[in-house]
Amino acid sequence: MPITSLDYAYDQDVKNKAAIFPATELNKKIAGIRAQKEPALTKRNQVLALLRDALSEGRAEVRKRFDEKASGTMVVRANCFLVDQIVKLVYHFVNEELYPVGVPSKGESLSVAAVGGYGRGELAPQSDVDILFLLPYKKTPRTEQVVEAMLYFLWDLNFKIGHSVRTLKECIRSSQADLTINTSILESRFLCGDLKLxxxxxxxxxxxxxxGRGATFIEEKLAERSERHKKVGGSRYTLEPNIKEGKGGLRDLQTLFWIAKFIYQVDDVSSLVERGVFTRQEVRQFEKAQAFLWSVRCALHYLTNRPEERLSFDVQRELADWMQYTDHAGTKGVERMMKHYFIVAKAVGGLTRIFCAALEAEHNRRSGFRLPLPFLQRKRTVEKFRLEGDRLTFRQEDTLDKDPLEMLRIFHVAQKHDLDIHPAALRKITQNLRLIKHHLRDNEAASRLFLDILASPKDPEKTLRRLNESGVLGRFVPDFGRVEALMQFNMYHHYTVDEHTLFAVGILHQIEKGLLQKEAPIASEVVHKVLSRKVLYVAVFLHDIAKGRSGDHSIEGAKIALRICPRMGLTAEETETVSWLVRYHLTMSETAFSRDIDDPKTIQDFAEIVQSPERLRLLLILTVADIRAVGPNVWNAWKAALLRELYWRTEELLSGGLAAEGQERRVQVAWEKLTAALSHWPAQELALHLERGTVSYWISSDTETQARHAELIRQAEVDKSPFTAEVRVDHYRQVTEVTIYAADHPGLFSRVAGALAVSGASIEGATIHTLRNGMALDSFYIADSHSKTLIEDPDRLHQIETAIEQSLTGELKAAKLLKNLPTRLPSRVLKAMRVKPRVLIDNKASASYTVIEVNGQDRPGLLYHLTQALTKLGLLVHSARIATYGVRAVDVFYVESALGDKISSQQKLNTIQKKLLEILES
Known part of the structure; x- marks a missing residue:
């Protein structure tokens, strides 16, 4: 392996090196210091001051060039050049002035080498400087003195030094035993000292x-890469990616370089063209990706003034501003920057696939794939495609030029026969994406193939992901191409839009296969009743197709569906249904999570939108797939239960069942069922209890709940207690339910909300009933405020019950305690993602109540402050729906005046809105 030099890199990437480090001038000054008749320590300190100033000025010059929009590649090369010069000067001063020796013995020789990223010639602003002190044999007193003096010199210059002192034999032995040291020696670069050593x-x-260890090195490096990806998140499309260690980051490019250097003995990626590994276009792609990632990494280091490798929310916006990404056509500048990042990360994945294919071809390394169908092993072709081992490829080099349709057909055949596609074929496809033009998009056979892939019973997500990774999907469906790598700058969505969409298709497939019966039982049941699988799969694929555009993405997406579906071969009726599903794909979740589904008007309004049982089934399944694909821990049993309730009640209304009957009849049925459940009660006592409930109570709760409430009220009457609370775990909904029976007063909801917030619980929903005897029967559904998980610990439940009692009696001062309560999310996230406060008031959503929807930044005690304000405004809360989407809280209250009426005065409505906005903005 040749001795590498970075002179070519300095000349190419770093202009006017003297402005960064005036070597000639500094050498003269150091020579002058050495000529003085001063103690060695005095000379050392003078040289140290001189180098400290030179280092500071050099770094400032590099930063200045970067701020003037020089590339990150220039920065890492310039930093490397700067450190090289200083290390060399330090070595010569220590070796010749502090510990001079006439003619050193062979055992006293010392070689200083750069290793790691520094050895590679890449040094980010806050990176460590890794140095190897190489000895021929064991340490001698003099070499120990030189090494120690150099290290103290460099430490005094505030370098973060990573150093090792090894003999030649130790280097070789350690390289054989340790992959990290092996890589370090592979990248080593001579700096100063004994060149022969x-x-x-x-x-x-x-x-x-x-x-002879090429194959082993490759295996170890690829295994190391896989393990690294697991540690920082398996997807390259995570919200806060690690640009160094993450999938598609700098380390992946460096891994390719390490393998190339080890196998092909090259010092530059461009040399891989001669080896037939990369084309010139792919080398340019490698260099562009590396330059972008280096620019981002250097900017991160400069902005944070630390070795930060993660693109966290709090720096993303600042970074986007620095890189001059502006808002455009409904997409924020920060989202455009992150889209660029994800496109680069995707390109790195493509280069990795190409590189590994070339290695496999050269070293005859087989993939881990195994054929499920043994008879195919004996066949050389499958549906006109050549079979190489266990993977499909094209039969001829010019296949795609003759018929671009084959680009889609190979994915279809691979899916049909559960086969992999040869990396060489994927490379050929990527190189010929230009052939996907309007005539192929309008081709009926191509549309049929794509629709077969999308709605296939054989894992469509896997094949769609292959299509996306190869670039075919975005070219064949250009509207999908617009959402590729598109990030949504919020804490709710965990993935880019295209990743979210592919996950949603995969979840729909799981629902259909019965793999989510426990998590989504109704969707798993009704999915087999839908009239058209095609419609469902196309709707899931298109539901977010208009994200990143100006306007409501649901409305714009419905328009796109009307344009795309006929081209896919859907009938006019199917097209209209897909368009409707895209238009209303958020309606079911918004209704279930933000409206009182116990209110008959809510069900009536939703049923008017849905209109048919078939659309209700389709919308439920789409909603489940959409929510589950948002990210981990977003779907939960509480949301599932709300959606089920909405589905059942709407289905009942659409089919002309009990829900369509009059209130009197429904109350009568409720009484009959409860009478049967409480058959052990005396008739007079039961009749008295039935008179307590209001119409809304009897028609909005099930018999089991009513029976439990009856027993609670009965016990409270016996105990003559002014306050009774029951805390129970509802495993069906996966929430903890707190039921309170107490004398009704306007501030009850607020006091309970404060007590729960102080106890570390968050309210997911609430139902408030004022009975005819003047007592309040309120139910609060709560979860842990930080983890959003079920609260089951008996001690914790007792603490919550005690806090509520103390709040109602005035012992607990919630307002004071909430000031010191920690936030659920890190301050850096809250700072980066500000939610614009909004208060919407609707007098049409309910027949009996005014509906107030509050949108704002989530924080501890927000619900307490909001309900406290409603109380002071003289409003009574009938029910509430509480939802959190990342940092955004959406709280909906069904309220009435003290007289039991809707709020009709515009002046009063304006006052409500103003007061609630003040709380959100405080």
């Missing part, structure tokens, strides 16, 4: 470590 190390390394 360093040359001997490289020759011995080539002969002993590299020779």
């Amino acid at each position: 360093f040359t001997q190390l490289r020759k011995t390394y080539d002969r002993v470590v590299r020779s």
Whole structure:
């Protein structure tokens, strides 16, 4: 392996090097210091001050060039050049002035080498400087003195030094045993000292470590990469990606370089063109990806003034501003920057696939894929495609030029026969994406193939992901191409729009296969009743197709569906249904999570939108797939229960069942069922209880709940208690239910909300009933405020019950305690993602109540402050729906005046809106 030099890199990437480090001038000054008749320590300190100033000025010059929009590649090369010069000067001063020796013995020789990223010639602003002190044999007193003096010199210059002192034999032995050290020696670069010793190390390394170990090194490096990806998140499309260690980041490019250097003995990626590994276009792609990632990493280091590798929310916006990404056509500048990042990360994945294919071809390394169908192993072709081992490829080099349709057909055939596609074929496809033009998009056979892939019973997500990774999906469906790598700058969506869409298709497939019966039982049941699987799969694929555009993405997406579906071969009726589903794909979740589904008007309004049982089934399944695909821990049993309730009640109304009957009849049925459940009660006592309930109570709760409430009220009457609370775990809904029976007063909801917030519980929903005897029967559905999980610990439940009692008696001062309550999310996230406060008041959503919807930044005690304000405004809360989407809280209250009426005065409505906005903005 040749001795590498970075001179070519300095010349190419770093102009006017003297402005960064005036070497000639500094050498003269150091020579002058050495000529003085001063103690060695005095001379050392003078040289140290001189180098400290030079380092500071050099770094400032590099930063200045970067701020003037020089590339990140320039920064890492310039930093490397700057540190090289200083290390060399330090070595010569220590070696010749502090510990001079006439003619050193062979055992006293020392070689100083750069290793790690520094050895590779890449040094980010806050990166460590990794140095190897190479010895021929064991340490001698003099070499120990030189090494120690150099290290103290560099530490005094505030370098973060990562150093090792090893003999030649130790380097070779450690390289054989440790992959990290192996890679470090592979990247080592001579700086100063004994060149012959360093040359001997490289020759011995080539002969002993590299020779015959290519396949092992590749396996180890790829395994190391996989393990690294697991640690920082398996997807390259995570919200806050690690640009160094993450999938598609700098380390992946470096892994390719390490393998290339080990196998092909190259020092530059462009040399891989001659080896037939990359084309010139792919080398340019590698260099562009690396330059972008280096620019982002250097900007991160400069902005944070630390070795930050994660694109966290609090720096993303600032970084986007620095890189001059502006808002455009409904997409924020920060989202455009992150889209660029994800496109680059995707390109890195493509380069990795190409590189591994070339290695496999050269070293005859087989993939881990195994054929499920043994008879195919005996066949050389499958539906006119050549079979190489267990993977499909094209039969001829010019296949795609003759018929671009084959680009889609190979994915279809692979899906049909459960086969993999050869990386060489994927590379050929990527190189010929230009052939996907309007004539192929309008081709009936192509549309049929795509629809077959999308609605296939054989894992459509896997094949769609292959299509997306290869670039075919975005070219064949250009509207989908617009949402590729599109990030949504919020804490709710965990993935880019295209990733979310592919996950949703995969979840729909799981529902259909019965794999989510426990998590989504109704969707798993009704999915087999829908009249058209095609419609469902196309709707899921298109539901977010208009994200990133100006206007409501649901409305714009419905328009796109009307344009795309006929081209896919859907009938006019199917097209209209898909368009409707895209238009209303958020309606079911918004109704279930933000409206009182116990209110008959809510069900009536939703049923008017849905209109048919078939559309209700389709919308439920789409809603479940959409929510589950948002990210981990977003779907829960509480949301599932709300959706089920909405589905059942709407289905009942649409089919002309009990829900369509009059209130009197429904109350009568409720009484009959409860009478049967409480058959052990005396008739007079039961009749008295039935008179307590209001119409809304009897028609909005099930018999089991009513029976439990009856027993609670009965016990409270016996105990003559002014306050009775029951805390129970509802495993069906996966929430903890707190039921309170107490004398009704306007501030009851607020006091309970404060007590729960102080106890570390968040209210997911609430139902408030004022009975005819003047007592309040309120139910609060709560979860842990930080983890959003079920609260089951008996001690914790007792604490909650005690806090509520103390709040109602005035012992607990919630307002004071809430000031010191920690937030659920890190402050950096809250700072980066500000939610614009909004208060909407609707007098049409309910027949009996005014509906107030509050949108704002989530924070501890927000619900307490909002309900306290409603109380002071003289409003009574009938029911509430509480939802959190990342940092955004959406709280909906069904309220009435003290006289039991809707709020009709415009002046009063304006006052309500003003007061609630003040709370959101405080």
